[in-house]
Amino acid sequence: MTDEIGAFVPGPRVRIEGRAGGPLSGLTFAAKDLFDVASVPTGGGNHDWPTGRPTPTQHAWAVQTLLDAGATLIGKTITDEVSLGILGENAFDGTPRNVAAPGRVPGGSSSGSAAAVAAGICDTALGTDTGGSVRVPASFCGLYGIRPTHGRIDVAGMMPQAPTSDTTGWFARDAETFAKVSSVMLGEAIPAALPGKLVIAVDAFGFADTDVAEALQPMVKRLAALVGASREEPMAPQGLSVWARAQRALQPAEAYNTFKGWLDTRNPRFAFSVARALVMGSLISESDRAWANLMRQEARARMRYLLPPDTILCLPTTPFPAPLVGQPLHVLEPLRDRITCLCAQGGLAGHPQVSLPGATVDGLPVGLSIIGARGSDASLVAVARALAGAR
Amino acid sequence: MTDEIGAFVPGPRVRIEGRAGGPLSGLTFAAKDLFDVASVPTGGGNHDWPTGRPTPTQHAWAVQTLLDAGATLIGKTITDEVSLGILGENAFDGTPRNVAAPGRVPGGSSSGSAAAVAAGICDTALGTDTGGSVRVPASFCGLYGIRPTHGRIDVAGMMPQAPTSDTTGWFARDAETFAKVSSVMLGEAIPAALPGKLVIAVDAFGFADTDVAEALQPMVKRLAALVGASREEPMAPQGLSVWARAQRALQPAEAYNTFKGWLDTRNPRFAFSVARALVMGSLISESDRAWANLMRQEARARMRYLLPPDTILCLPTTPFPAPLVGQPLHVLEPLRDRITCLCAQGGLAGHPQVSLPGATVDGLPVGLSIIGARGSDASLVAVARALAGAR
Numbered sequence: 001m002t003d004e005i006g007a008f009v010p011g012p013r014v015r016i017e018g019r020a021g022g023p024l025s026g027l028t029f030a031a032k033d034l035f036d037v038a039s040v041p042t043g044g045g046n047h048d049w050p051t052g053r054p055t056p057t058q059h060a061w062a063v064q065t066l067l068d069a070g071a072t073l074i075g076k077t078i079t080d081e082v083s084l085g086i087l088g089e090n091a092f093d094g095t096p097r098n099v100a101a102p103g104r105v106p107g108g109s110s111s112g113s114a115a116a117v118a119a120g121i122c123d124t125a126l127g128t129d130t131g132g133s134v135r136v137p138a139s140f141c142g143l144y145g146i147r148p149t150h151g152r153i154d155v156a157g158m159m160p161q162a163p164t165s166d167t168t169g170w171f172a173r174d175a176e177t178f179a180k181v182s183s184v185m186l187g188e189a190i191p192a193a194l195p196g197k198l199v200i201a202v203d204a205f206g207f208a209d210t211d212v213a214e215a216l217q218p219m220v221k222r223l224a225a226l227v228g229a230s231r232e233e234p235m236a237p238q239g240l241s242v243w244a245r246a247q248r249a250l251q252p253a254e255a256y257n258t259f260k261g262w263l264d265t266r267n268p269r270f271a272f273s274v275a276r277a278l279v280m281g282s283l284i285s286e287s288d289r290a291w292a293n294l295m296r297q298e299a300r301a302r303m304r305y306l307l308p309p310d311t312i313l314c315l316p317t318t319p320f321p322a323p324l325v326g327q328p329l330h331v332l333e334p335l336r337d338r339i340t341c342l343c344a345q346g347g348l349a350g351h352p353q354v355s356l357p358g359a360t361v362d363g364l365p366v367g368l369s370i371i372g373a374r375g376s377d378a379s380l381v382a383v384a385r386a387l388a389g390a391r
Numbered sequence: 392m393t394d395e396i397g398a399f400v401p402g403p404r405v406r407i408e409g410r411a412g413g414p415l416s417g418l419t420f421a422a423k424d425l426f427d428v429a430s431v432p433t434g435g436g437n438h439d440w441p442t443g444r445p446t447p448t449q450h451a452w453a454v455q456t457l458l459d460a461g462a463t464l465i466g467k468t469i470t471d472e473v474s475l476g477i478l479g480e481n482a483f484d485g486t487p488r489n490v491a492a493p494g495r496v497p498g499g500s501s502s503g504s505a506a507a508v509a510a511g512i513c514d515t516a517l518g519t520d521t522g523g524s525v526r527v528p529a530s531f532c533g534l535y536g537i538r539p540t541h542g543r544i545d546v547a548g549m550m551p552q553a554p555t556s557d558t559t560g561w562f563a564r565d566a567e568t569f570a571k572v573s574s575v576m577l578g579e580a581i582p583a584a585l586p587g588k589l590v591i592a593v594d595a596f597g598f599a600d601t602d603v604a605e606a607l608q609p610m611v612k613r614l615a616a617l618v619g620a621s622r623e624e625p626m627a628p629q630g631l632s633v634w635a636r637a638q639r640a641l642q643p644a645e646a647y648n649t650f651k652g653w654l655d656t657r658n659p660r661f662a663f664s665v666a667r668a669l670v671m672g673s674l675i676s677e678s679d680r681a682w683a684n685l686m687r688q689e690a691r692a693r694m695r696y697l698l699p700p701d702t703i704l705c706l707p708t709t710p711f712p713a714p715l716v717g718q719p720l721h722v723l724e725p726l727r728d729r730i731t732c733l734c735a736q737g738g739l740a741g742h743p744q745v746s747l748p749g750a751t752v753d754g755l756p757v758g759l760s761i762i763g764a765r766g767s768d769a770s771l772v773a774v775a776r777a778l779a780g781a782r
Contacts, residue, residue, distance in 0.1 A: 048482075091439075091660050264719045267662050269482050272654050275666030283674075328655045 005097035005119045007112040008075045009033050014040050015074055022070025024184055027177065029170075030125040032113045033076045034083055035060040036157035044159050045079035045109070047092050048268035060157025062126050062168045062185070069184040074122050077112025081274045083128055083161045084255060085109045086136050086336050086343075087323065091271035095325055100142040101364045104322035107137030110169070114141040117171045124172045124181045130161045131251050132343030134169030135369060138355035140322035142365030143171045144178040144384060149374045150350030153185065162254035165247075165347035175388035182381040190381050195372065197311040198227040203234035204315035204342055212316050212366050215359040219368045219387070223314055226386055235313060236302065240341040243299055247344040248337075249292035252281030273329055299348040307351065307373045312383060314370050316342060317355040321364035345371065352377040354384055396488035396510045398503040399466040400424050405431050406465055413461025415575055418568065420561075421516040423504045424467045425474055426451040427548035435550050436470035436500070438483050439659035451548025453517050453559045453576070460575040465513050468503025472665045474519055474552045475646060476500050477527050477727050477734075478714065482662035486716055491533040492755045495713035498528030501560070505532040508562045515563045515572045521552045522642050523734035525560030526760060529746035531713035533756030534562045535569040535775060540765045541741030544576065553645035556638075556738035566779035573772040581772050586763065588702040589618040594625035595706035595733055603707050603757050606750040610759045610778070614705055617777055624697065626704060629689060631732040637686035638735040639728075640679045643672030664720055690739040698742060698764045703774060705761050708746040709733060712755035736762065743768040745775050 003013070008030070014037055018025060033043040036056035043050055059067065067073060078093045080086075088111030089095045096115035098106040106115040110127025114137030117125045127134040129147035138145025146169050153168040160166055170185060172178035179190045200220060205213045224230040236243045256278050262268065263278065270278070306313060319338045323331075346353055351374055355367035372380045394404075399421070405428055409416060424434040427447035434441055450458065458464060469484045471477075479502030480486045487506035489497040497506040501518025505528030508516045518525040520538040529536025537560050544559040551557055561576060563569035570581045591611060596604045615621040627634045647669050653659065654669065661669070697704060710729045714722075737744055742765055746758035763771045 089658075091658060263663050264721050267480075267482060267664050267720055269660050269662050270666060271658050271660050272666050272669070273658050275661060275663050276670045278663070279667045279670040329658055330655050 005099060005115050006094050007077050007096040007116040007119065007121065009043050009078055010093060013075045016067060016072065018067050018070040018072045020070065022068065024066060024180060025070030027071040027124060028074045028122040029066050029071045030075045030077045030113055030116045030122045031063050031073060032079050032110050032127050034079055034128050034159040035063050035126055037063055037073065037076060040076065042159060044082050045090055045093070046081040046268060046270065048266055049082065051266065056157065058157065061154040062158065065185060071124070077116055077125060079111060080109035081270055082259060083109040083130060083133060084274050084277050086132055086339055087332060088137060089325065098141055098322055101140060101322045103325060104364065105140065105325050107140035107322060109133040110137050114138060114143055114171050117143055117173055123177050124170055127169045127171060128158060129167045129169045129346060130165045131247060131347050132339060134171065135317050135343060135346065135353060135355045136339060138171055139317035139367030140365065142357040143173060144175060144357060145169060145171045145355045146182060146377065147346050147353045148186065148377045149352040152375070152377065160258055162251045162258065164254060165251055175385045179381050179385045182378065186377050188378050190378050190385065194227060194383055194386055195310050195312045195379055196228050198224050198230035199306055199311060199313040200230060200232045201235035201313055201315035202232045203236060203240055207240055207341060208316040208319040211361045212320055215361045215366060216316055216368050219356065219358050220314060223387060227312065233306065235306065235315060235345065236299070238295065238298060242295065243344040243348060244337065244340040246292040246295035247340055247347045249284050249288045250296065251347055252277055253284040253289055256281030296348045299345060303345060303349040303351050307371065309373050309376065312370045312372045312380065314368055317367035317369040318342060321361050321366045350374065352380055354380040356384055356387060396490060396506050397485050398468050398487040398507040398510065398512065400434050400469055401484060404466045407458060407463065409458050409461040409463045411461065413459065415457060415571060416461030418462040418515060419465045419513040420457050420462045421466045421468045421504055421507045421513045422454050422464060423470050423501050423518050425470055425519050425550040426454050426517055428454055428464065428467060431467065433550060435473050436481055436484065437472040437659060437661065439657055440473065442657060447548065449548065452545040453549065456576060462515065468507055468516060470502060471500035472661055473650060474500040474521060474524060475665050475668050477523050477730055478723060479528060480716065489532055489713055492531060492713045494716060495755065496531065496716050498531035498713060500524040501528050505529060505534055505562055508534055508564055514568050515561055518560045518562060519549060520558045520560045520737060521556045522638060522738050523730055525562065526708050526734060526737065526744060526746045527730060529562055530708035530758030531756065533748040534564060535566060535748060536560060536562045536746045537573060537768065538737050538744045539577065539768045540743040543766070543768065551649055553642045553649065555645060556642055566776045570772050570776045573769065577768050579769050581769050581776065585618060585774055585777055586701050586703045586770055587619050589615050589621035590697055590702060590704040591621060591623045592626035592704055592706035593623045594627060594631055598631055598732055599707040599710040602752045603711055606752045606757060607707055607759045610747065610749050611705060614778060618703065626697065626706060626736065627690070627693065629686065633686065634690055634735040634739060635728065635731040637683040638731055638738045640675050640683035641687065642738055643668055644675040644680055647672035687739045690736060694736060694740040694742050698762065700764050700767065703761045703763045703771065705759060707733060708758035708760040712752050712757045741765065743771055745771040747775055747778060
């Protein structure tokens with residue numbers, strides 16, 4: 001097994017054959033190094049994370065589920081440190097190469113998983129999505145990627161970051177594979193019936209770069225034709241930036257809480273940006289968190305109102321295609337903040353979201369996202385499959 | 392050359408013979424890895440610091456001065472990352488062993504220099520002292536150590552941290568070697584005459600652990616006998632903690648300013664505690680800094696008033712002996728803050744300070760410091776030599 005794109009964690013590559021005769025037999029997958037694989041230390045993207053921790057004795061639920069369904073595990077992939085990062089540049093293990101956008105970041109934190117699928121090294125790969133960590137690399141690498149309904153997928157054996165936002169997701173290059181894997185992971189068939197109404201999130205399209213919004217228009221049109229009725233409405237009447245602000249109060253504070261015992265006893269090494277995110281999380285005031293929780297309730301109410309069972313919403317997954325590799329922090333941070341404006345619903349409201357490939361700007365992929373009611377994950381996958389077929 | 396105590400930076404050990412026939416011929420020295428040595432990358436205690444920097448083409452002033460005086464350089468020593476740390480635990484290169492206090496930290500940031508001299512690996516060693524980085528390891532390792540008058544010693548080729556507080560210092564095990572090296576570094580003879588008055592800093596003795604204050608009493612008595620007239624007075628009537636607060640506003644803010652370009656472009660890796668210090672430095676408000684600068688003026692006025700040319704002041708160098716290695720941050724941080732209360736004069740007022748060995752608590756060394764008027768460095772060294780002779 002070569003790793004010409006630097007997607008896999010350093011060291012010997014783990015390989016575990018899938019169960020014979022399962023629905024995913026013949027497929028290969030990789031797992032972000034946040035998922036436990038029995039007898040393999042979980043790296044968490046940080047060289048000090050495994051120190052002093054017992055090596056897992058069983059597979060994470062998601063790994064076991066794919067193995068039981070017949071898929072073969074071919075390796076563990078690089079992640080942003082402790083899943084804190086949205087661009088996919090890891091100061092310890094390097095930046096997995098994005099074959100869909102050479103010289104650009106793969107997106108993170110599920111960087112290696114997305115890069116490996118994009119490069120054709122495996123058919124699917126497990127990621128996690130707390131604040132956009134599946135959706136963003138899916139958009140940047142031109143892949144299908146899902147952030148399921150929060151709380152739906154068992155996170156046993158998955159390293160936590162901010163549990164009220166953490167989810168397990170996965171990637172695929174084509175809609176059929178995506179549907180097959182999704183059916184196994186969701187534990188239900190992908191339905192034939194499609195939703196009947198489409199909301200076009202005008203605030204999100206307006207917030208994205210103009211060329212991104214334009215590039216996505218043909219997909220939006222095909223989606224509208226597929227679904228039937230469509231209308232334009234803002235997703236976040238309080239402001240996408242206001243939702244992002246709430247997300248950026250809740251998630252880092254919760255992440256700090258997750259890691260603070262480890263920080264205290266091990267004083268681990270981090271890239272400056274990652275340590276800073278944790279420090280800033282430790283400094284968020286009670287009043288900011290209280291406000292953010294109220295805004296989270298508003299976001300949940302808004303998404304519930306917008307998305308009755310028969311309705312989906314579409315928006316650009318990211319406001320721009322993948323940024324260049326190796327840019328300074330003062331360039332990357334405003335980009336990260338803009339990404340959060342489009343991704344905040346996931347962490348705040350927990351609705352399922354699928355990023356669809358199919359558009360490019362100057363040859364660089366950018367994804368169109370569809371979001372449905374909580375629990376409608378399979379229906380979103382059905383839309384993805386139908387849209388691919390209707391191309 | 393062995394390095395059984397882990398005091399030297401990893402890799403091949405640099406060795407440069409001193410000039411024959413100089414006043415320090417026959418002596419060996421080590422240089423903290425903040426000092427440039429020609430043709431050797433300066434590590435700065437952080438594995439990402441050398442990246443992209445040109446290898447020095449000439450020696451730092453302090454290194455050149457010791458070589459010219461005949462001392463032989465035998466290696467570069469471990470430092471806390473970018474000299475930010477007072478305990479001497481480096482997450483990248485490990486903690487140099489303190490042979491004077493086994494199982495205890497050596498103190499930092501000039502950890503390897505102090506540990507190497509304490510272990511007898513070299514006769515003297517260069518350190519830097521911004522907030523206590525020579526004085527504290529001198530106290531913890533039972534050595535002579537000097538923080539010279541701020542601005543007196545040329546810092547060319549010495550990696551900066553907070554320039555308005557940074558100084559070049561050095562260590563020795565015995566008073567004669569200390570005097571010889573000091574004479575060369577200060578560029579003046581060590582005088583025979585001693586100061587005539589001693590101020591005993593009652594606030595500092597009261598602030599130290601009781602057993603430390605008691606253990607230092609015999610040295611204070613000998614010092615008083617040596618000097619003549621002595622009186623008790625507080626060093627910091629505004630509060631040692633208030634001086635420390637000013638120091639901890641000015642120094643981290645200045646350190647952040649020193650490193651911010653590097654942080655931005657390289658996103659370097661740090662131990663969490665070091666990154667946090669830089670982040671906290673970036674967050675200090677203008678009003679806090681403005682207040683701290685006023686308090687610095689008050690501290691300077693106080694020290695000038697207390698220390699006319701004929702007077703020295705004594706205080707415990709550290710409030711306690713070396714803490715145990717490997718303690719969690721929530722234990723170490725209050726210790727660091729207490730140390731700063733006794734060390735803040737150096738950074739704020741810039742008076743020369745010499746830490747003298749000779750006392751122990753439960754077998755662990757603790758230093759007595761003497762401080763004099765600005766420029767009286769050689770006179771403090773004279774006191775150190777006389778006190779050793781009077782033992």
